[in-house]
Amino acid sequence: MALTLIIGNKNYSSWSMRPWLAMTAAGIPFEEEVVWLDTPEFSARLAGISPAGRVPVLIDGDAVVWETLAILEHLAERFPDSGLWPQEKVARAHARAQAAEMHAGFTGLRRDAPMNLWRPVEPLALSERGMKDLADITKGWRTARERFGAGGDFLFGAFSAADAMYAPVASRIRTYALPVDPVSAAYVEAIHAHPAFRAWHDAALKETRTVEADEVDWPVVKRV
Structure with a gap:
């Protein structure tokens, strides 16, 4: 059964980045679902899925894991040969x-x-x-x-x-x-x-949605 990782904006969501990087680097297949931060859609999608109401959330069949470190530990158990943690x-x-x-x-x-x-x-x-x-x-x-x-x-x-x-x-x-x-x-x-x-x-860098709280130069949004 395919894993689904629900994440926020890639520009801002540091917690979403963590399991995404780990899974990608380890070659663990998954589907990603982006839910934009600070939008009504965000709260609606997370309601009933994540008790914390935050991203990331990993859906693995009937198992739903909603804290980054817990996601990593779940993945390490699920894929013991993935090298998520050092062997020694x-x-x-x-x-x-x-x-x-x-x-x-x-x-x-x-x-x-x-x-x-x-x-x-x-x-x-x-x-x-x-x-x-x-x-x-x-x-x-x-x-x-x-x-x-x-x-x-x-x-x-x-x-x-x-x-x-x-x-x-x-x-x-x-x-x-x-x-x-x-x-x-x-x-x-x-x-x-x-x-x-x-x-x-x-x-x-391809995203366009801004989150004011994460723009330290606000109201200016500086982009490369």
């Missing part, structure tokens, strides 16, 4: 912890610098909380790369669910020209070069 036990535990940290935290950075893929690269000043979040995130990236990243360009070598969780942060770093160390800068470049990210990014 210690690396896998670290990857899950790091992904959970992203899922639960770093609200300062997310609030200061919403994901906006079509905005031209221009510097943005972060709040003190946002700067601390950025420092904590990049410290975690450096640790993962040093301990587990020898086999490739990503946090645990090969692209994994942990990278899918942090890809929207990588996009924010580029969009807002945020200052990071060389290891983190190389990781940001690796994320942007990944074919799954490129596919999502290219689709985002």
Whole structure:
């Protein structure tokens, strides 16, 4: 039975991006359904499907999963050979912890610098909380790369669910020209070069619907 992933606008919906990237990178077949954020249609479509009333939502037959990290874990169980998590036990535990940290935290950075893929690269000043979040995130990236990243360009070598969780942060770093160390800068470049990210990014640039809350230059909407 085909999987269906319900997502929001690709330009803005960082949480939608995460399982989409993971599934695409892992070669897990699925159908996508885009429901535009901040529209009456959004609330109507999500009503009765997602108790949280948010995207993403994965529909897998009778199973409906509505939280990003839960979606990734469901997929890892459903497709055990997909490589969503590192194979080695210690690396896998670290990857899950790091992904959970992203899922639960770093609200300062997310609030200061919403994901906006079509905005031209221009510097943005972060709040003190946002700067601390950025420092904590990049410290975690450096640790993962040093301990587990020898086999490739990503946090645990090969692209994994942990990278899918942090890809929207990588996009924010580029969009807002945020200052990071060389290891983190190389990781940001690796994320942007990944074919799954490129596919999502290219689709985002074709969208036309705007979300005021995610446009830091509002009422001006800057587009590449």
